[in-house]
Amino acid sequence: MSSPxxxxxxxxxxxxxxxxxxxxxxxxxxxxxxxxxxxxxPGVKLGIANLVVLIALYxxxxxxxxxxNVVRIVISGLLFSGLFGMMYSMAGGILSLIVMWLLKxxxxxxxxxxxxxxxxxxxxxxxxxASALVSxxxxxxxxxxxxxxxxxxxxxxxxxxxxxxxKTVKLI
Numbered sequence: 001m002s003s004p005x006x007x008x009x010x011x012x013x014x015x016x017x018x019x020x021x022x023x024x025x026x027x028x029x030x031x032x033x034x035x036x037x038x039x040x041x042p043g044v045k046l047g048i049a050n051l052v053v054l055i056a057l058y059x060x061x062x063x064x065x066x067x068x069n070v071v072r073i074v075i076s077g078l079l080f081s082g083l084f085g086m087m088y089s090m091a092g093g094i095l096s097l098i099v100m101w102l103l104k105x106x107x108x109x110x111x112x113x114x115x116x117x118x119x120x121x122x123x124x125x126x127x128x129x130a131s132a133l134v135s136x137x138x139x140x141x142x143x144x145x146x147x148x149x150x151x152x153x154x155x156x157x158x159x160x161x162x163x164x165x166x167k168t169v170k171l172i
Contacts, residue, residue, distance in 0.1 A: 014060060014064065017060065017064075018056065018060060018064045018067060018068055021052050021055070021056050021060075021064075021068050022052075022067070022068045022071045022072055024052050025049040025052035025053060025068055025069075025072040026049070026071075026072050026075055026076055028048045028049040028051065028052060029049045029072060029076035029080065030076070030079075030080065031048065032045055032046055032047075032048050032049065033076070033080045033081070045153070046153055046156075047119060047122065047150075047153040047154075047157055048157070049072055049076075050093075050096070050115075050118065050119075050122070050153075050157055051157050051160055051161055051164075052068065052072075053065050053068055053069045053072075053093075053097065054100065054111065054114070054115055054118065054157065054158075054161045055161055055164060055165065056068050057097070057100060057101060057104060058104070058111065058161070058165055059165070059168075062097075062101045065097060065101070066094075066097060069093045069094070069097055070090070070093075070094075073086060073089045073090050073093050074086065074090075076089070077089060077090075084133075087129055087133070088126045088129055088130065089126075091125040091126060091128060091129035092121075092122035092123060092124075092125035092126040092129075093122065093125070094125065095121050095122065095124065095125035095128075096117075096118040096119070096120075096121040096122035096125060097118070099117050099118060099121040100114045100115070100117060100118040100121075103117055110158070110162070111158055111161050111162045111165060112154075112155060112158030112159060112161075112162055113158070114158070115154045115155070115157045115158030115161060116150075116151055116154035116155055116158060117154070118154055118157075119149075119150035119151055119152075119153045119154025119155075119157065120147050120150040120151055120154065121150075122150055123143070123146035123147060123149065123150040124143070124146075124147070126146070127139055127140055127142060127143050127146060
């Protein structure tokens with residue numbers, strides 16, 4: 001059995017690592033906010049900050065990935081996108097993280113498959129909150145385009161995550 005000091009040190013290292021990852025995710029959100037996408041579809045983004053959340057899910061655990069995701073969404077919402085942007089991101093971020101966590105737990109999907117599902121469900125979460133906010137089910141007209149963009153970004157993020165996971169050691 002490990003001593004209380006070693007358990008405390010491990011816990012402290014995990015919190016510090018999560019703080020660094022949250023900062024990195026926030027930096028990626030800032031970079032993404034600066035990238036002009038020529039697509040005139042609202043809600044279509046690259047999702048590069050989700051790379052950090054996915055790494056945290058695989059290298060730390062669900063609780064840390066959730067904390068990193070929530071901190072990143074709240075701070076980036078306050079800095080870059082405002083209350084409504086924060087609400088859309090939170091709905092998509094929480095739903096996608098839960099789906100990715102459940103799929104990861106099955107051990108049936110690669111990190112790329114988990115990421116693809118995360119990209120799709122992020123956009124489903126955004127459409128759900130958008131249709132609730134405007135009380136109009138017609139918002140789901142955008143779903144096919146958003147699902148395709150979520151799938152495409154999920155593939156890219158999944159490949160990047162796979163590469164990073166293969167080149168790094170387990171965090172803490």
